[in-house]
Amino acid sequence: MIESTANAQHRFSILIVDDEPANIDILSGILSPYYDVKVAPSGVVALKIVEKHTPDLILLDIMMPGINGFDVCKKLKSDKNLSQIPVIFVTALVQGEDEEKGFELGAVDYITKPVSPAITLARVNTQIKLAHQMRSTENLVQSRTSELEKSQQSAISMLAAAGHYNDTDTGHHIWRMAAYSKCLALAHGWSYERATLLAQAAPMHDTGKIGIPDNILKAPRRLDDIELDIMRSHASIGYQILSQSDTPLFQLAAEVALCHHEKWDGTGYPNGLSGNDIPESARIVALADVFDALTMKRPYKKAWSVKEAFDYIEMNSGKHFDPNLVQCFLSVKKDILATKAYWLTFEDKNIVPTIHNFLPRSCHVKDNEYD
Known part of the structure; x- marks a missing residue:
């Protein structure tokens, strides 16, 4: 039984903590043939x-001078890096309240002194197996979770790319505007987790353009009313595609896709929503999207300066954009510009990103650099 657990490929390690040398010798003698044994003569040494x-x-003795076994166990369980180590108390104490206290502190078992070699080996082996199985399960779950996250990120990248497949001049637009969205969401009081989710959802805002005919999507002229209606349908098409998933990410992406062309004054599309009836996620993405589009060079226009773009955002406060979000956006100009500079390095190096859920680590932009 013991050999199957502590096999030739891996011998599990055990720390014996006891202030009595005789007790250490007995336990070491029982366990050393099967495990790598380390010893500590006190709680302080054990923690080091x-x-x-x-x-x-x-294996932890309770009655020790200085830091007793209960205190050692408490310290171990309060440390997230050490809390998963199984602790078995080895003690002459037999009072029920002592056992209860030990289990409350996180111990997995008790061995009473004088120790029995057979009982000691059996209980140690059982707890080693359980801990090993738990770690293996946790590692498997983490591995599967990582695979799912990679799959989700791939789906985000593919859907974002699909929406801009026929638009070869957007560069890294979808990633920059996602980063601006996250920056604005954080500044507006969103939690880091929620803002990160928005940064993942934002690149999919134009997914519905995959359903727009090329002769309209690529028309080198002003669209007529019928064509304009078809073009505007990309918001609803994107919603129909993305809302097929009931995960929080794709539900948020569907919400953004549907509403990112709505305007604060109610003149947007597809539903003519106004004010707070427009989901805040879409209001944030709309502002970030327009800012980045303005500062981009396109075949039909020059890139605006960042000052011109900021001025436009401010001028359209209460019209196109949520006034509160505009003030928030203007208050974090430094962060926005640092984010812009950070993402331009990807284009300068011709690096095609997949999905990035971060902002530059620091913002070192001078007060008037946007002028």
Whole structure:
């Protein structure tokens, strides 16, 4: 039984903590043939050892001078890096309240002194197996979660690319405007997790353009009314595509796709929503989207200066854009410009990103650099 757990390929490690040398000798003699054993003559020494060498299990005496076993266990369980180490108390104490306290602190078992070799080996082996199985399960879950996250990020990139497949002049627009959206959301009080979700959803805002005919999408002229209605249908098409998933990310993306062309004064499309009836996610993305579009060079226009773009955003406060978001956006000009400069490095190096959920680590933009 023991050999199957501590096989030739990997011998699990055990830390014995006891202030009595005789007790250490007995336990070491029982366990050393099957496990790599380390010993500590006090709680203080034990805590120093586990910081450098994390054991697979700890046998912990309770009655020790200085820091007793209960205090050692409490410290271990309060440390997220050490809390998963199984602790078995080895003690002569047999009072029920002591056992109850030990289990409340996170111990997995008790072994009473004088120790029985057979009982000690059996209980240690059981807890080692359980801990090993738990770690293996956690590693598998983390691996599967990582795979799912990669799949989700790939889906985001593909849907974002699909929406701009026929638009070869947007460069990294969808990624920059996503970064601006996150920056604005954070400044407006969104949690980091929610703002990150918005940064993932934002690049999919034009997914519906995949359903627009090329002769309209690429028309080198002003669209007539019928063509304009068809072009505007991309918001609803995007919503129909993205809302097929009930995950928080794609539900948010569907909301943004549907409403990012609505305007604060009610003159937008597809539903003519106004004010706070427009989801805040879409209001944020709309502002970020327009700012980045203005500062981009396109075949039909020159890139606006950042000052001109900021002025336009301010001028359209209460018309196209949420006034509160405009003031918030203007208050973080430095962060917006640092984000813009950061993302331009990707274009300068001709790097095609997949999905990035971060902002530059620091913003070192001078007060008037946008002028």
